[in-house]
Amino acid sequence: MQTIHKTVLLAETVEALKLKAGMTVVDATLGGGGHSKLVVNKIGKSGKLIAFDQDQTAIARFKKQMKLGSLENLKTEILLVNQNFSTLKDSLTSLAINQVDAILADLGISSDQLADTDRGISFMGDAPLDMRMNMTAKLTAQEIVNEYSQAELTRVLREYGDEQYASSIARKIVEVRGQEKIGRTSQLVSIIESAVPGSYKRKKIHCATKTFQALRMETNQELESLRLFLFQAIEVLKPGGRLAIIAFHSGEDALIKNWFRENARGCICPPEFPQCRCDNKPIVKIITRKPIIASEAELEENPRARSAKLRVVEKV
Numbered sequence: 001m002q003t004i005h006k007t008v009l010l011a012e013t014v015e016a017l018k019l020k021a022g023m024t025v026v027d028a029t030l031g032g033g034g035h036s037k038l039v040v041n042k043i044g045k046s047g048k049l050i051a052f053d054q055d056q057t058a059i060a061r062f063k064k065q066m067k068l069g070s071l072e073n074l075k076t077e078i079l080l081v082n083q084n085f086s087t088l089k090d091s092l093t094s095l096a097i098n099q100v101d102a103i104l105a106d107l108g109i110s111s112d113q114l115a116d117t118d119r120g121i122s123f124m125g126d127a128p129l130d131m132r133m134n135m136t137a138k139l140t141a142q143e144i145v146n147e148y149s150q151a152e153l154t155r156v157l158r159e160y161g162d163e164q165y166a167s168s169i170a171r172k173i174v175e176v177r178g179q180e181k182i183g184r185t186s187q188l189v190s191i192i193e194s195a196v197p198g199s200y201k202r203k204k205i206h207c208a209t210k211t212f213q214a215l216r217m218e219t220n221q222e223l224e225s226l227r228l229f230l231f232q233a234i235e236v237l238k239p240g241g242r243l244a245i246i247a248f249h250s251g252e253d254a255l256i257k258n259w260f261r262e263n264a265r266g267c268i269c270p271p272e273f274p275q276c277r278c279d280n281k282p283i284v285k286i287i288t289r290k291p292i293i294a295s296e297a298e299l300e301e302n303p304r305a306r307s308a309k310l311r312v313v314e315k316v
């Protein structure tokens with residue numbers, strides 16, 4: 001039950017938060033606990049860490065590590081919250097915490113979830129088409145594949161997977177499910193293989209990669225959770241506190257980048273106004289004009305870091 005997840009941009013993320021002893025910090029995506037452990041190291045025994053994960057397994061694994069490992073020796077107060085980070089503000093309120101010094105989020109799934117053969121997040125091997133990070137959530141990939149309309153399926157594959165064969169794959173899914181229920185990852189892989197041209201199947205990345213990614217993002221409502229999280233994160237941060245987010249998906253990164261830009265802008269009056277009338281004030285200052293990406297050394301050790309982009313803002 002040890003984690004197999006390799007933390008991405010570890011030093012860069014924690015450094016960007018400008019942590020000091022005694023700070024109260026939120027890790028919105030505990031996962032294998034890689035970032036959390038370094039945070040605990042920095043904030044020391046007078047600090048407080050609140051770590052969220054919607055996956056009960058990740059929480060249970062970390063709890064076990066805390067009992068067995070060196071973390072307890074540090075005596076940092078660690079509160080584990082088995083909730084979606086879209087509940088950030090309410091969850092903190094229920095812990096009687098109104099403001100925090102720093103927040104980090106390392107989006108997407110962990111290698112532990114990818115390797116969990118019961119979840120069907122990976123197209124390697126055969127598993128039930130589930131894909132939930134939170135195993136108590138209602139929506140599964142099976143429901144999406146068997147119940148969404150062809151148009152909705154096409155949209156999901158385009159929007160979250162950037163899949164060029166979205167419409168042929170969606171058409172084939174609808175055709176096959178008219179004859180039998182699609183319940184296994186291997187069935188879906190065969191459907192994708194029969195819907196795309198041969199040249200696409202000979203590419204370096206597997207032809208099912210983008211469809212699986214898109215279905216996972218829809219199953220877990222990943223962009224929606226992120227949207228809800230961003231406002232709350234800034235609301236609960238103390239002025240001068242930092243928010244660092246790592247995204248792996250271009251849609252997520254674009255959402256973060258645009259959100260940061262919009263909220264770092266002061267006046268939003270039309271350019272033809274001689275004087276500002278909106279009185280709009282920036283709520284964040286952008287710390288990373290360009291995203292921080294993994295070094296060559298990290299990429300060599302962890303190819304998964306290839307698409308990681310770290311962006312940081314400071315609350316004004």
Ligand SMILES: C[S@@+](CC[C@H](N)C(=O)[O-])C[C@H]1O[C@@H](n2cnc3c(N)ncnc32)[C@H](O)[C@@H]1O
Pocket residue numbers: 005006007008028029030031032033034035036052053054055058083084085086106107108109110133225226
């Ligand atoms: C990439 S992993 C984090 C890895 C971690 N930083 C580490 O170093 O081990 C992402 C984790 O965040 C969790 N997660 C993703 N989206 C979430 C959300 N909206 N709310 C709560 N947890 C989420 C996943 O269940 C997963 O365990």
